[in-house]
Amino acid sequence: MARSMMPAPGDWNVANPDRPAWVLIRFDRQTGNGVLLGDAAGAEVMAGTQVCLFGGRSKALLTRRPGQPARMGAMTEPSQSLSLDERRRLAMNGVERHLMGRHPVSPQDELRSIIAELDRSDDPTWDRYGDGGPVAALEGQVAALLGKPAAVMFPSGTMAQQSTLRVWSDRLGSRRIAIPGLSHLLLHEQDGPRLLNGFEWALLTTGVTTGGVVPTVDHLTAIPGELGAVLLEIPLRDGGYLLPAWEELEAFSRACSDRGAPLHLDGARIWESAPYLGHSPAEIAALADTVYVSFYKGLRGLAGAVVAGPEDVIAEVRLWRSRHGGTLWTMLPYAVSALRGLREERPRMAEYYERALEMAELLAAKGIRTFPARPHCNAFRVFVESPGDIVTERVVTVMERERLAVTPRWGDSEDVPGWSWTEFTMGSATMEWSAHEAVDLLARVLLD
Ligand SMILES: Cc1ncc(COP(=O)(O)O)c(C=O)c1O
Helix, strand or coil: CCCCCCCCCCEEEEECCCCCCEEEEEECCCCCCEEECHHHCCCECCCCCCEEEECCCCEEEECCCCCCCCCCCEEECCCCCCCHHHHHHHHHHHCCEECCCCCCCCHHHHHHHHHHHHHCCCCCCCCECCECHHHHHHHHHHHHHHCCCEEEEECCHHHHHHHHHHHHHHHHCCCEEEEECCCHHHHCCCCHHHHHHCCEEEEEECCCCHHHCCCCHHHHHCCCCCCCEEEEECCEHHHCCECCCHHHHHHHHHHHHHHCCCEEEEECCHHHHHHHHCCCHHHHHCCCCEEEEECCCCCCCCCCEEEEECHHHHHHHHHHHHHCCCCCCCCHHHHHHHHHHHHHCHHHHHHHHHHHHHHHHHHHHCCCEEECCCCCCCEEEEEECCCHHHHHHHHHHHHHHHCEECCCCCEECCCCCCCEEEEEECCCCHHHCCHHHHHHHHHHHHHC
16 A cells, blocks of 8 residues: 655654664554554554553554564654653663663563562562561571671661661660761652651761762761761762772771761662672671661662661661551562572672773773772763763664663763763673673764
8 A cells, every 4th residue: 555755644753663764654543553654665563552642742652562572662743853851761662782780671571580589489478567478588688698686678778768767866866867968868868858757967078079978087077966877878879889998987987886876877789889898798787787778779679678787776677667658568579579689689799890990991091981980889970071962862862773772861060061971880781791892882872
């Protein structure tokens, strides 16, 4: 059937995942089926697909034919163009390979992998309100890995840390918490810790430059008065994944004890921090009174967190989990995914860290700057001399044409006009490229 290339009502532009060019699709709004126009005229592309409309402006994305892998395309009316963020969001759905972290996985495959992990379990039974089954196994395993007497699982780190700081601050009779200015609690929790638990912040550091980012003993000494607790985030993600040196961490811990202030570690990425610090997670945890760890960063779990510490403290933290609404009827899938991460990903942290060092050096040789120049863990910031939208456009185009995600979105640098930056994280996907291949790919995309 001959078809006109002139857009007609019901025609849509589609970013064809197989080809670098946009193509026109005649799209039936009733059935969701479409027919390619142009050189592949007449080819049925999406018979039986589901079409999701969103955003109120009839932007659409094609999902999949039954029984076939998801194939998505960005669609819009011919006269409209998509914003960069819309293109990125739609292209992300079609991505098959990542240069960072882990390759995309469908919910079905992820859940199948969790079932396979559950099959390995000694106790594949339901926890009930967090008691028993894989939740108990996870708590036991994390307590042992961190060398702490007890541990409690939470659905989120946000709730875990508020509950822990609540227990310490009630015990110490002060809601004043010493904390780095770039802490997750201050930047990413919508002021919840203050509004819900009444914490008052005593900022250890405020800067975004190297010297004033990672708290030291001097920063602690500079804060007078009572403290309910001291919080350290290792690594400090919003400072560029920065860690103190081991000796600095030891000295900081001693200064907290001398002052009688409990030290709580935001160890969301404690596993990732161990290679740089040159000490095991248990040795790191021994410097703190309580430690929170996450399972969905380097460990690639679904979500979830654990706090480890003394028996009596953890028993009280458990009560605060209920009071904050976090004692779920079951957390089994999250716990099983965390156990999988501890088994599969934790042993790879040194490998990821070494790769980060290697890549930072190779990037520098190509004129692409990282911060820190020598990374402290498996992640760092990358800087290039181009505006964020321009670099993001290049990244999105590669996503659309090659189904390959090389970096997250780029943002303009606040400090240096004309420069932009993003974060780059090593994971199992990164290791499928050699460091040279990965850096060549980044240079091709970023410096084009
Ligand atoms: C350093 C740090 N602390 C705490 C959290 C909070 O964890 P959750 O997302 O599980 O609430 C995050 C999450 O990204 C984090 O990066």
